[in-house]
């Protein structure tokens with residue numbers, strides 16, 4: 332812009348600025364301020380009205396494993412009663428693969444408005460140590476809502492396997508080693524972690540068959556497609572009871588009441604062996620406080636429903652206590668478990684990539 336033009340432009344801007352400031356200072360300014368304050372108040376009210384009215388449309392719970400599996404079962408158990416309490420349908424969406432990190436990553440990127448939630452488990456605590464290029468932070472990218480249930484795990488095998496009890500199974504595993512095929516749901520999944528612990532405790536290597544969840548794996552185990560796996564009772568209890576697969580041992584420190592015929596690995600000579608798949612509910616980071624409170628209250632309500640308690644008992648698990656179905660308890664659990672399994676995984680020298 333040349334000489335004269337620049338002078339005019341500067342003059343023009345200065346005039347407008349002076350006028351604006353003068354206005355502000357005068358009565359007209361007061362009007363400005365009031366209407367601005369009014370607009371801001373309106374905005375705030377609309378926002379909190381939206382939060383108070385939450386939910387106004389269906390909610391999606393993402394399960395990072397295949398349909399029909401243990402985690403899917405847990406998510407569907409709470410979805411219906413929570414939806415009833417919140418007055419909106421809760422839809423379960425299965426996004427399996429990569430040990431659950433694809434589905435978890437989906438929620439990490441979702442809007443923090445309460446309409447996309449995550450039901451996952453111990454896998455949330457193993458991923459940080461296993462995946463170098465994890466595309467989310469299990470603490471910073473999620474808001475905890477509450478714990479749900481701690482599902483015991485069991486060592487199971489195809490019906491045709493000759494071994495009659497855990498002692499014979501362990502001897503067979505040690506003899507056959509890498510000829511043995513075992514299934515898991517990807518690096519960092521509960522079945523993978525339990526398999527890893529068993530191999531390190533027995534000092535053996537087995538051949539892994541990887542699925543998008545232990546639901547589809549169970550169908551193949553019933554069909555005798557592979558030898559054994561370590562899976563949650565929400566997936567195994569009914570099959571063991573039906574005799575379609577063989578149950579050998581429990582991974583908990585004490586026997587599972589519903590499957591009391593199964594000895595624990597600990598009492599069977601694999602000292603100190605203990606793992607269960609604790610499950611929980613998270614949202615993406617940024618959930619409004621009122622929304623977290625509503626979701627936590629709905630979760631707590633669902634865990635007290637007689638039908639939920641009964642269904643969980645039929646799958647050899649129980650709801651957590653009410654004071655554990657809270658954001659604070661879940662935050663504490665995740666911190667503890669990330670530290671614990673991080674150390675186990677680093678000691679085992681296992682990496683996903």
Ligand code: MLT
Nearest residue numbers: 400402520521522544545
């Ligand atoms: C599933 O629902 O398939 C399991 O939770 C997978 C796993 O073993 O982590």
